[in-house]
Amino acid sequence: MTKAIKFIKSNLFLTSVIFAYAVLALINPQIGLQGAKNSGYYIKEMLMIMPVIFVLTALLDSWVPKRTIIRYLGKEAKTKGVVLSFVLGSISAGPIYAAFPFCVMLHKKGASIKNVVIILSSWAVVKIPMLLNEAKFLGFKFMITRWILTVISILIFSWITAKIVKDEDLPQEELRLKKGVYLNKTACMGCTVCTRMYPALFQMDGKRAMVKEYNYLDMKLLQKAIEACPVKAIEYI
Numbered sequence: 647m648t649k650a651i652k653f654i655k656s657n658l659f660l661t662s663v664i665f666a667y668a669v670l671a672l673i674n675p676q677i678g679l680q681g682a683k684n685s686g687y688y689i690k691e692m693l694m695i696m697p698v699i700f701v702l703t704a705l706l707d708s709w710v711p712k713r714t715i716i717r718y719l720g721k722e723a724k725t726k727g728v729v730l731s732f733v734l735g736s737i738s739a740g741p742i743y744a745a746f747p748f749c750v751m752l753h754k755k756g757a758s759i760k761n762v763v764i765i766l767s768s769w770a771v772v773k774i775p776m777l778l779n780e781a782k783f784l785g786f787k788f789m790i791t792r793w794i795l796t797v798i799s800i801l802i803f804s805w806i807t808a809k810i811v812k813d814e815d816l817p818q819e820e821l822r823l824k825k826g827v828y829l830n831k832t833a834c835m836g837c838t839v840c841t842r843m844y845p846a847l848f849q850m851d852g853k854r855a856m857v858k859e860y861n862y863l864d865m866k867l868l869q870k871a872i873e874a875c876p877v878k879a880i881e882y883i
């Protein structure tokens with residue numbers, strides 16, 4: 647009984663949905679069954695897509711250095727960042743929920759809130775395959791008018807969102823806000839090279855390395871550790 651209450655408490659949303667289906671099935675079994683079938687279809691689709699998205703996001707997280715993301719999608723990227731965000735969102739494939747882990751990773755690595763909003767929004771409503779279909783079914787004039795107005799709206803909404811939502815409102819922000827040494831724990835393979843090269847700065851934390859508290863950096867040692875890390879998990883920004 648206690649276990650059941652614990653499960654309900656920690657899975658409140660899931661149990662509410664199951665309860666809603668159960669009530670619906672009692673009131674109208676046909677609609678209840680149809681609802682369960684639809685949910686099953688979407689769950690199956692998510693289970694097929696999300697593992698691929700997580701793998702691709704983890705690879706990008708490991709391969710693309712933080713300074714590159716800051717340079718091209720960060721606050722200082724200005725027009726370049728806006729254009730790149732529109733391109734990234736427009737050429738993307740897959741459903742919108744696949745964009746969230748990708749955008750979390752980009753933001754964690756330095757993409758600005760404004761550019762994250764642009765990527766998410768263009769992913770949702772101005773994807774290129776969608777525009778082609780739209781032109782085919784509704785005509786070129788309809789498609790181009792909607793595209794222009796949508797892009798203008800996205801620019802306005804992204805600007806407003808960036809004014810309201812601050813970096814610190816999003817999870818994991820402390821990793822990004824401070825200038826200094828960063829270690830990507832997801833990418834770290836625990837080879838201990840950095841801890842042996844610069845033991846005053848790096849130490850093992852279980853199977854991964856971590857950065858110790860520091861007041862002073864020996865830039866020569868740090869540079870050596872950065873270069874020696876086999877998975878390029880260490881960055882200095």
Ligand code: SF4
Pocket residue numbers: 829833834835836837838839840841854855874875876877878879880
């Ligand atoms: S050198 Fe890189 S991979 Fe090896 S422990 Fe340090 S951070 Fe991890």
